[in-house]
Amino acid sequence: MSKIYYAGQDVDAPCGRCGGETRHQILTVTNGVPEQLICGNCRSVHKFRAARPAPEPRTPRIPTAAKAGGARPGSLTSQFQQLLVQEQGGALARRYAVSERWEEGAWMDHPSFGLGRVQRRLGRKVDVLFKDGLKTLVSA
Numbered sequence: 001m002s003k004i005y006y007a008g009q010d011v012d013a014p015c016g017r018c019g020g021e022t023r024h025q026i027l028t029v030t031n032g033v034p035e036q037l038i039c040g041n042c043r044s045v046h047k048f049r050a051a052r053p054a055p056e057p058r059t060p061r062i063p064t065a066a067k068a069g070g071a072r073p074g075s076l077t078s079q080f081q082q083l084l085v086q087e088q089g090g091a092l093a094r095r096y097a098v099s100e101r102w103e104e105g106a107w108m109d110h111p112s113f114g115l116g117r118v119q120r121r122l123g124r125k126v127d128v129l130f131k132d133g134l135k136t137l138v139s140a
């Protein structure tokens with residue numbers, strides 16, 4: 001891994017709508033890899049693609065059991081489930097929007113990732129715990 005990405009960062013990436021490489025802002029980062037970008041030119045939101053277009057690998061997901069450890073108590077997944085029940089996150093969640101300000105402990109309903117809880121706020125970025133794990137999103 002040679003490059004470090006963070007939410008809110010400007011990157012040059014190919015945009016399908018614009019038909020070329022344009023300036024994008026990273027909206028979400030998962031494990032240091034950009035997931036969603038917003039095109040600075042046409043404002044469309046799309047998934048991150050590497051600068052050199054390549055067909056998306058269709059590798060099947062590794063079954064949880066095959067991974068070392070799996071979903072054990074104390075994992076992010078069980079931590080999420082616990083918080084969801086304790087804090088009734090589903091009832092509190094607000095719809096995610098980049099323009100909204102997200103404070104620690106807030107619950108959001110994200111169009112791609114589902115319910116999530118803001119674990120940490122750092123400047124204009126928030127670490128949000130989803131059922132799939134921790135993701136970094138842009139916040140107002």
Ligand SMILES: [Zn+2]
Nearest residue numbers: 015018039042
């Ligand atoms: Zn575009």
